[in-house]
Amino acid sequence: MMANLLSIFEPSSSNFLFPLNWFITFLGLMFMPFIYWAFPSRWSLLWNKITCTLHNEFKALLLPSHTGSTMLFVAMFSLILFNNFLGLLPYVFNSSSHMVMTLSLSLPLWVTLMIYGWVNHTQHMFAHLVPQGTPAALMPFMVLIETISNIIRPGTLAIRLAANMIAGHLLLTLLGGTGPSLTYSLISILIFSQILLLILESAVAVIQSYVFAVLSTLYTSEIN
Template sequence: MMMNLFSIFEPSSSIFNLSINWLSTFLGLLFMPFMYWSSPSRWSLLWSKLILTLHKEFKALLQPSHLGSTMLFIALFSLIVFNNFLGLLPYVFTSSSHMAMTLSLSLPLWVTLMIFGWVNHTKHMFAHLVPQGTPVALMPFMVLIETISNIIRPGTLAIRLAANMIAGHLLLTLLGGTGPSLSLTILSILIFTQILLLILESAVAIIQSYVFAVLSTLYTSEIN
C-alpha cells in the first residue's frame, strides 16, 4: 500500500529511457513572456509588486556589502514557488518534493557561502563558533554544537521543503482515494475538505518558498 501511495512521486514518464517528468521544472518559463507586453497585465503588476516587496525584505536582512544578492534569492524564491504551484495541478510532476532538486538548491549555496566565508573572513567564521558570553568550560561543547548545526543546514533546508510538499500531496491522495466508496452526502463533505486542503497547500507552497529564501538570506548575512 505504501509503495503504491508513494508511487505518485516517482518520475515514471520517459522517452527513450530519458525521464521527462523533470521538464515540469521549466514550465515556469512559459509564464515569463507574458510579463513583457507593452501594456502590463494584472499578473505582471502583481508579480512586480511581489518582487519589490521581497527585495525590501531581503535588503533589510543582508549586510550592505551583499545587497546585490537580493536578486539571487528572489530568483530562488521564484523557482521554488513556481514548482510548488505546478505540483498542485493534475498530472504535473512535483519536482520540489524530491531531495534531488531541493538538495541541489541548498547544497551548492551552502558550500559557496562556506568557501567564501572561510577564505575571506576566517576570523569572523571562527568567532561564530563561540557565541558571545559563553563560559570557558563550555566553549569546546559550543564549538561542536555550532559546527554540527552549520553542517546540517543544507539538509534541513532540503528536507523541510520536500517533506512539506510530500505531506500535503499524500493527504490529498489518501482522502481522494476513499471517494468511490463513500455515499453522496459524505462525498460532498470530502470534496469541500479537498478544496480547503488545496487552499492550505497553496499557502504552504508560498510559505515554504519564502522560508527557504529567507533562511538562505540569513545564512548569507552571517558571512560578513
C-alpha cells in the same frame, strides 16, 4: 501500501535516460519572454510589487555591499513558488517534493557561502563557532554543536521543503482514494474537505518558498 502511495511522486515516463516529467520544472522559462514584449497587466504589476517587496526585505538583512545578491534569493523564491503551485495541478509532476531538486538548491548555495566565508572572513567564521559570553568550560561543546548545526543546514532546508510538499499531497491522495467507497452524502463532505486542504496547500506552497528564501538570506548574512 506505503510504496504504492510514494510511487505516485516518481517520474513515470522517460526518454533518452531523462524523465520527461522533470521538464515541468523548466516550464517557467516559457513565460519569461512575455515580460519583455507584452503589455503590463494586473498580474505582472502584482508580481513586480511582490518581487520589489522581497528585494527590500532581503536587502535589510544583508550588508550594503551584498545587496545585489538579493536578486538570487528572489529568483529562488520565484522558482520554488512556481513549482509548488504546479504540483497542485492534477496529473502534474511535483518536482519540489523530491530531495533531488531541494538539495540541488540548498547544497550548492551552502558550499558557496562556506568557501566564501572561510576564505574572506576566516576570523569571523571562527568567532561564530563560539557565541559571545560562553563559559570557557563549555567552549569545546559549543564548537561541536555549532559545527554540526552548520553542516546540517542544507539538509534541513531540503528536507523541510520536500516534507511539507509531499505531506499535503499524500493526505489529498489518501482522502481521494476513499471516494468510491463512500455514500453520496459523504462525498459532498469529502469534496468540501478536499477544497479546504487544497487552499491550505496553496498557503503552504507560498510559506515554504518564502521560508526557504529567508533562511538562505539569513545564512548569507552570518558570513558578512
